[in-house]
Amino acid sequence: MSEAIAFYVLSGLVLASAWSVVRNENLFHAGLSLILCFVGVAGIYVNLDAPFLGAMQVLIYAGAIAVLLLFGFMLTHDLMNAKQERNQHAAGIFAAVLMALVLIGTIAGAQWYGSSGQPVKFGVESLARRYMQQDLVSFEVVALLLLASLMGAVVIARKEEGSRD
Amino acid sequence: MIGLPHYLILSALLFSLGLYGVLTRRNAIGVLMAVELMFNSVNINLMAFSHYMMDTAGLAFCIFVITVAAAEVTVGVALVLSVYRNRNLIDLDQVAELKG
Amino acid sequence: MPEWVQFSAGKHFQDLIAHLSGRSVPEILVMPIMLAVILGFICGSSLILIWAERKVAARIQNRVGPMMTGPRKLAEFSMWTGGLLQTAADAIKLLVKELIIPSKTDPVPFIAAPVLIVTVCVTAFVVIPFGPALSVSDLNIGVVHVVSISSLTVLSIVMAGWSSNSKYSLLGGLRSAAQMLSYEIPLIFALLGPILLAGGLSMQKMVLAQREYGCWFFLPSLLGFLIYYVASIAEVNRPPFDIPEAESELVAGYVSEYSGMMFAMFFLAEFANMFLVCSVAATVFLGGWLVPFMAVPEQMTPGYIALGTLVFFAKTSFLVFIMMWIRWTFPRVRPDHLMNLGWKYLFPLSLLNLLICAGVAVLKDVYKLNGWGVSLASLGALVFVLLLLQVVRVPRPTAFLEKV
Amino acid sequence: MDLIKKIPAYIERIPNGGILMTGLDWVLNNAKASSMWYMLFGLACCAIELMATGASRYDFDRLGMIFRATPRQTDLMIVAGTLTLKMAPRVKLLYEQMPDPKYVIAMGGCTMHGGPFYHDSYSVLKGVDKIIPVDIHVAGCPPRPEALLNGCIALQDLIKGEKVGRQRDRPGLRHIDPSTNLPLLVRPDTGLIRPNQILMPDQLRVLS
Structure with a gap:
C-alpha cells in the first residue's frame, strides 16, 4: 500500500517536473525542474528496492550532471536573458504523442512474466x-x-x- | 498493487516528454536536458525489469547508463562551450557547419 | 554485526511510542519527529560552534572575542567563559531583522536556496552514528547517502548565485560550483579506501570494522584521511578555500543579497556542514564512538553508550577545531591553484590511497595481520610509493606552491 | 518584521501583557544591542582608527560587533571619514540597502559638520546627517578608538531604550524635501539636490 502511494506521488512529481523541463520558457527554471525530476527518479529507485542506485542517481545526476548543465547555461547566457524560444512545435507534439501511444499500447498489450513473484532486494x-x-x-x-x-x-x-x- | 506495467508506462511517458523536448528546444543546453530525461526513462525501465525479473543485470546496466550519461554530458557541455566561445552561438539551428 | 548496533535511535523512539500507545507505529510517522530532533541538534551545535569559532579567532589574533553578552561573572573569570550568549543574541537579532527580497531577483529559487541547504544538511545527518546504537537510521548505504545528499549543497549555492541577479553572487555561485564539483571527486575517492577495508557502506559497520581491525582507519589510509580533510574544507567553502565568498573581491559571494533569517540559514548550514564533514571523518577515519584503549563490551551498557557518545563528540570537536585553526592562519588560495591542487594532486593521490588500502585488505586476509601489522604495512607502502615518486622525478605535490 | 511590529497590539490586550512586553523588549533590545554588525567600509583617515578599533588592542568583537562586507547583513553603518559630494549618493544607497532596524554612527568631525573642510571646500558634504539619519556622533579628528568604543556603547544604551512596535526615537534629518519627503543634499549653486542624483563635474562649483 505504502509502495503504491509512494509510486503515484513520485511519478506525479517526475512527470510534472519533466513537463516543466521541456516546456519552461526560463531555461534556468527548466534546469532546476530537471534536478527535481532526477530526485523523483531516485525516489522511484528506492521504491524499487535499489537504494544504492538512488544514491548514485542523486550523486551523479542531480549533484553533478544537472549542475554541470546549469553551469554551462550560466556561462553562455546574460543574467536576465533566460527566456527561450522554440521551434517545430506541432511536429514535436505529434512525435511525442505518437511515441507515447505506441509504447503504452505495446506495454498494455504484452504479457509480463515475473511480476507476480516476491521481488528480491x-x-x-x-x-x-x-x-x-x-x-x-x-x-x-x-x-x-x-x-x-x-x-x-x-x-x-x-x-x-x-x-x- | 503496483506492478511492472506501472513503471513501464511511467517510463514511456517520461521518454515521450524527453522526445518532445529534444525536438522543440533550440538551445543546446535545453536539448541536453531533454536527452537526460530520456536516459532517465530508460533507467526506470531497466530497474523495473531488474526488480521484477529478480536479476541484477538491469541494476548493473543502470549504473552503466548513468556513467555513460556523465561522459556524454561532460563532452556535450564542453562542445557547447567551445562553440559558444568561438562562434558566440548557442542556438542549434544556427550551428550548421557540419551539414554537408 | 551484533544486534544492538542495528538498534538505531529511530527504532528506540518507535518502540517507545508503540509502548505508550499500545500499537505499532510505522517508521514513516517516526521519521519527521527524528528529523525535528536533528534540526534542533544542528541549531544548538551551530550556536556553540559559531561562538567557539569567534573565540578561537580571537585567541589566534591575540584578542579576547565576545565578552559582554552573557554572565558578567563568568566573563571576569577567563576569556573562554565570556560572551556565552553571543550567538543566541545574534540569532534573535537576525530573526527580527527585515527580510529583503530585492525587486530584480528570481523569487522562487531565491527563497528556495536557503531552505534547500538546511534541508540537505538535516537529511545528511540521518546516518551519522553519534554513539553505539545512536544514529537516527543506520542505512545500508550510509557513507554514500551522506556523500550523495551533501552533493546537493552545490545546487543551493548555484540557485542563490543565479537568482540574486547580482554580479558578485553569480561569480560566487559559478566559482563554488566549479570548486565543489572538482573536490567531490577526491573526497569520494578518499572515502573509498576505508569502505574497502570495512567491506560495507553502513556507518555503524565502518566503526565496527575498525574495532575488528584493531586500528583506526586513519592509519591504514593516512593519505585518504588527509585528502578527505583537505577536500572537505573545500567542500564546505571554508578558508583557505573560501573563494566563492571571498569578501575582499566578491563582497559576500552567493550570500551577498541575503538578509535576516535567510542569511542566518546559510550561516547555520555552513557550520552544520562543517560539523557534518568532521563527524564523517571521525566516524570513518578516527573510530567513531570507539573509546581508545578500551574493549567494546559484548552487551551494550548505558555507561559505554554515554562514554562512546562523549568520545565521538571529542573526536569531532578536535577536527572542527583544526578546521578553525586552519581558517584563521592561512591566506586564501587563488582559484587556479585550487583547481590544480584538486585535480592534479589530490585526485591521483586518492587513487594511490585506494591502491594501498586494497593491498592492505588483501594482506590482512591472507596473513591475518593485527592492527599494528596493518598500519605498519600501509605506512610502509605509502613511504615506498612516495620515495618511488621522488626517484622517478614526478613533480612534488607542493611544487606549484613554491612558484608563487 | 511586520509580524514583530504587530505583536504588541495583541499582547497588550491580555492581562499582564505589559509585563510580557517589557520582557520581550528586554530580550530583543539586548539581542540587537549586543550583536551590532557593522558595514566594512571607510572613507578617509577615520577608517584607519576604525580598523585599529577592530584589531587586537581595542577589539570590537568584545561588544559582539563583527564586520560584514555586504549591507544586506549589517545593522550599523559607521561613516568613517570625509564624505565627498560624489560619494554621498553611494553612501545613501548603501544605507538604503541595509535591512531595518539600522543605525548610523557618524565618526569624526568631517561627518558631523565638514570638519576642516567646513569653510573652503566645494566637494565635501558638510555633515552626513544631511542625507541619512544619524544616531550617534563621535567627535574627534580622527577620534581615538576609545572614543569610538564609547560611541558604540552609547548606541547600545540607545537601543536598549527602544520599544517593540514604536517608532524609534532618533534625531531627524536636517533637510527634508516637503514634496517627496526625501532627505536632500546641499548643492553649491542652487542649494539643494535629490540624494539619488549623481553629481556631474560641471555641477560641482567652488563656493565663493
Whole structure:
C-alpha cells in the first residue's frame, strides 16, 4: 500500500517536473525542474528496492550532471536573458504523442512474466560481484570511456594558445 | 498493487516528454536536458525489469547508463562551450557547419 | 554485526511510542519527529560552534572575542567563559531583522536556496552514528547517502548565485560550483579506501570494522584521511578555500543579497556542514564512538553508550577545531591553484590511497595481520610509493606552491 | 518584521501583557544591542582608527560587533571619514540597502559638520546627517578608538531604550524635501539636490 502511494506521488512529481523541463520558457527554471525530476527518479529507485542506485542517481545526476548543465547555461547566457524560444512545435507534439501511444499500447498489450513473484532486494555486494565477474570487460570499457571523455572534454574546452580570449 | 506495467508506462511517458523536448528546444543546453530525461526513462525501465525479473543485470546496466550519461554530458557541455566561445552561438539551428 | 548496533535511535523512539500507545507505529510517522530532533541538534551545535569559532579567532589574533553578552561573572573569570550568549543574541537579532527580497531577483529559487541547504544538511545527518546504537537510521548505504545528499549543497549555492541577479553572487555561485564539483571527486575517492577495508557502506559497520581491525582507519589510509580533510574544507567553502565568498573581491559571494533569517540559514548550514564533514571523518577515519584503549563490551551498557557518545563528540570537536585553526592562519588560495591542487594532486593521490588500502585488505586476509601489522604495512607502502615518486622525478605535490 | 511590529497590539490586550512586553523588549533590545554588525567600509583617515578599533588592542568583537562586507547583513553603518559630494549618493544607497532596524554612527568631525573642510571646500558634504539619519556622533579628528568604543556603547544604551512596535526615537534629518519627503543634499549653486542624483563635474562649483 505504502509502495503504491509512494509510486503515484513520485511519478506525479517526475512527470510534472519533466513537463516543466521541456516546456519552461526560463531555461534556468527548466534546469532546476530537471534536478527535481532526477530526485523523483531516485525516489522511484528506492521504491524499487535499489537504494544504492538512488544514491548514485542523486550523486551523479542531480549533484553533478544537472549542475554541470546549469553551469554551462550560466556561462553562455546574460543574467536576465533566460527566456527561450522554440521551434517545430506541432511536429514535436505529434512525435511525442505518437511515441507515447505506441509504447503504452505495446506495454498494455504484452504479457509480463515475473511480476507476480516476491521481488528480491539487491545489495551492493551482488552488484559488486556482478561487476567483478560477469561484466568485467564492459566495466573496464566504461572506465576507459570515462577517461576518454574526461580527456576529450579538456581538449575541446581548452583555450587555444594565443587565442583572443 | 503496483506492478511492472506501472513503471513501464511511467517510463514511456517520461521518454515521450524527453522526445518532445529534444525536438522543440533550440538551445543546446535545453536539448541536453531533454536527452537526460530520456536516459532517465530508460533507467526506470531497466530497474523495473531488474526488480521484477529478480536479476541484477538491469541494476548493473543502470549504473552503466548513468556513467555513460556523465561522459556524454561532460563532452556535450564542453562542445557547447567551445562553440559558444568561438562562434558566440548557442542556438542549434544556427550551428550548421557540419551539414554537408 | 551484533544486534544492538542495528538498534538505531529511530527504532528506540518507535518502540517507545508503540509502548505508550499500545500499537505499532510505522517508521514513516517516526521519521519527521527524528528529523525535528536533528534540526534542533544542528541549531544548538551551530550556536556553540559559531561562538567557539569567534573565540578561537580571537585567541589566534591575540584578542579576547565576545565578552559582554552573557554572565558578567563568568566573563571576569577567563576569556573562554565570556560572551556565552553571543550567538543566541545574534540569532534573535537576525530573526527580527527585515527580510529583503530585492525587486530584480528570481523569487522562487531565491527563497528556495536557503531552505534547500538546511534541508540537505538535516537529511545528511540521518546516518551519522553519534554513539553505539545512536544514529537516527543506520542505512545500508550510509557513507554514500551522506556523500550523495551533501552533493546537493552545490545546487543551493548555484540557485542563490543565479537568482540574486547580482554580479558578485553569480561569480560566487559559478566559482563554488566549479570548486565543489572538482573536490567531490577526491573526497569520494578518499572515502573509498576505508569502505574497502570495512567491506560495507553502513556507518555503524565502518566503526565496527575498525574495532575488528584493531586500528583506526586513519592509519591504514593516512593519505585518504588527509585528502578527505583537505577536500572537505573545500567542500564546505571554508578558508583557505573560501573563494566563492571571498569578501575582499566578491563582497559576500552567493550570500551577498541575503538578509535576516535567510542569511542566518546559510550561516547555520555552513557550520552544520562543517560539523557534518568532521563527524564523517571521525566516524570513518578516527573510530567513531570507539573509546581508545578500551574493549567494546559484548552487551551494550548505558555507561559505554554515554562514554562512546562523549568520545565521538571529542573526536569531532578536535577536527572542527583544526578546521578553525586552519581558517584563521592561512591566506586564501587563488582559484587556479585550487583547481590544480584538486585535480592534479589530490585526485591521483586518492587513487594511490585506494591502491594501498586494497593491498592492505588483501594482506590482512591472507596473513591475518593485527592492527599494528596493518598500519605498519600501509605506512610502509605509502613511504615506498612516495620515495618511488621522488626517484622517478614526478613533480612534488607542493611544487606549484613554491612558484608563487 | 511586520509580524514583530504587530505583536504588541495583541499582547497588550491580555492581562499582564505589559509585563510580557517589557520582557520581550528586554530580550530583543539586548539581542540587537549586543550583536551590532557593522558595514566594512571607510572613507578617509577615520577608517584607519576604525580598523585599529577592530584589531587586537581595542577589539570590537568584545561588544559582539563583527564586520560584514555586504549591507544586506549589517545593522550599523559607521561613516568613517570625509564624505565627498560624489560619494554621498553611494553612501545613501548603501544605507538604503541595509535591512531595518539600522543605525548610523557618524565618526569624526568631517561627518558631523565638514570638519576642516567646513569653510573652503566645494566637494565635501558638510555633515552626513544631511542625507541619512544619524544616531550617534563621535567627535574627534580622527577620534581615538576609545572614543569610538564609547560611541558604540552609547548606541547600545540607545537601543536598549527602544520599544517593540514604536517608532524609534532618533534625531531627524536636517533637510527634508516637503514634496517627496526625501532627505536632500546641499548643492553649491542652487542649494539643494535629490540624494539619488549623481553629481556631474560641471555641477560641482567652488563656493565663493
